[in-house]
Amino acid sequence: xxxERPPQEATIVSRFFKKGIAVGLLLLIALTVxxxxxxxxxxxxxxxxxxxxxxxxxxxxxxxxxxxxLTKPHQLAREAQKARxxxxxxxxxxxHLRELEEENRRLRRLLRMAETAPKPYLTARxxxxxxxxxxxxxxxxxxxxxxxxxxxxxxxxxxxxxxLLDVNRHHSVVLLITDRRSAVGVALKNHPGVxxxxxxxxxxxxxxxxxxRLVLPREGEELITSGLGGxxxxxxxxxxxxxxxxxxxxxxxxxxxAARLNxxxxxxxxxxxxxxxxxxxxTPRLAIGRTTTPSPLEGxxxxx
Numbered sequence: 001x002x003x004e005r006p007p008q009e010a011t012i013v014s015r016f017f018k019k020g021i022a023v024g025l026l027l028l029i030a031l032t033v034x035x036x037x038x039x040x041x042x043x044x045x046x047x048x049x050x051x052x053x054x055x056x057x058x059x060x061x062x063x064x065x066x067x068x069x070l071t072k073p074h075q076l077a078r079e080a081q082k083a084r085x086x087x088x089x090x091x092x093x094x095x096h097l098r099e100l101e102e103e104n105r106r107l108r109r110l111l112r113m114a115e116t117a118p119k120p121y122l123t124a125r126x127x128x129x130x131x132x133x134x135x136x137x138x139x140x141x142x143x144x145x146x147x148x149x150x151x152x153x154x155x156x157x158x159x160x161x162x163x164l165l166d167v168n169r170h171h172s173v174v175l176l177i178t179d180r181r182s183a184v185g186v187a188l189k190n191h192p193g194v195x196x197x198x199x200x201x202x203x204x205x206x207x208x209x210x211x212x213r214l215v216l217p218r219e220g221e222e223l224i225t226s227g228l229g230g231x232x233x234x235x236x237x238x239x240x241x242x243x244x245x246x247x248x249x250x251x252x253x254x255x256x257x258a259a260r261l262n263x264x265x266x267x268x269x270x271x272x273x274x275x276x277x278x279x280x281x282x283t284p285r286l287a288i289g290r291t292t293t294p295s296p297l298e299g300x301x302x303x304x
Contacts, residue, residue, distance in 0.1 A: 103265070109157025110266055117155060118233045120271050122146055126264040127171065136179035136200060138162070138264060143170045151231065151274045154267050159237030159258030160184060160225065161267055163274075174267075177238070177257055178206055185229055186238050189222040191215050198223060198238055198255055204262070206239065208253035217241045217253055230275040 114121060124140040131137060142148050144167050154161040154174050162182060165175035175182055178200040186208070188194045195212045208217065221241045227234025242256040 106157055106265055110268065111157075113155055113157050114268055117236070117268060117270060118272055120147075122148065122269040122271055124172075124267050124269055126267060129176075129261070129264055131176070131179075136162075136176035136182075136202065136261075137165065138174040138176060140172050140174055140267060140269070141170070142269060143168045143172050145169050147271050148172050148269055149271065153232050153236070153270045153273050155236065155270070156259045156264060156267050158260055159239065160232065161259045161261065161264065163231070164269065172269075176200070176261060177259065178202070178204060178261060182206075184232060184238055185226040186223040187226040188215070188217060189224055190218065191221075195226050195228065196223075204257075205242070206255040206257055208241065208255050216246075216251075217244060219244060223255065231273065233270065233273060 110123070114123075122142050124142040124146075126138055127141055128139040129137075130139075138161070140154070148164055148167045150164055150167050152164045154163060160177055162174045162176040162179070164172050166173035177184060177198070180200050180202040182200040184198045186196055186198050188196070191213075193213070194215050196208050197210045198206045198208055200206050208223065211217075219241050223238045223240060225232040225234055225236040225238060237258040239255045239257045241253055243254040245252045245254070
């Protein structure tokens with residue numbers, strides 16, 4: 001005969017059994033539906049995270065646009081200033097290159113003139129050009145110390161500029177061919193044996209006078225130094241006939257000077273000239289501003 005358990009012990013066993021069944025059912029349910037229950041919060045977290053990220057990005061873009069809007073005028077001003085600096089630098093470099101190219105062309109022309117001009121000669125830089133309704137002169141950077149003498153012809157790369165009027169120790173004054181006191185003996189290139197005198201008009205040109213024969217020069221006809229009188233060597237370009245006007249009753253022939261007197265930079269001084277019979281025929285040294293005219297030279301007449 002088994003002994004019966006006390007009522008209190010039976011109650012404890014019953015409760016433990018029921019709790020075990022409950023725990024087992026919970027484990028079974030967890031194993032069955034656990035994966036879906038565990039995945040649900042993760043998906044929700046991802047969706048929330050994506051939503052927050054998108055919202056944050058939108059908010060950041062809005063703030064960035066607002067800040068850019070505030071700083072854009074200042075940035076544009078800085079960029080515009082920078083562009084102006086670049087433009088000015090580019091223009092300065094371009095201008096400098098253009099000056100170098102022009103100087104190179106002038107020196108090449110002067111070199112070609114030097115190759116055909118009689119020697120000896122000096123090169124000089126033009127320091128100043130001045131004039132009035134009467135006087136047309138220039139100052140060059142060579143003088144007596146360098147070997148200059150009064151009356152020497154002065155050329156640029158295109159033709160006759162004038163002759164030395166006043167020679168100092170280290171600079172000289174040039175009487176330009178357009179000065180009213182200037183007179184250069186010329187020959188008409190298309191009329192052999194016809195000579196004349198080119199006289200300055202006191203402005204930017206000259207006139208052809210005292211033709212040795214009654215001929216009518218043609219417009220565009222070239223005029224070269226005649227070489228008569230020994231002041232200028234023969235064959236140097238002087239200019240060309242610009243206009244022939246016989247309507248005034250007296251033939252007036254306007255001359256366009258070959259030399260670029262409005263852009264004198266470098267010149268040649270032919271120190272071997274003038275070649276005159278004696279010193280009495282040399283052009284006297286004249287100070288700028290005097291109204292006296294050079295003495296007539298052999299083969300050339302003085303301005304009237």
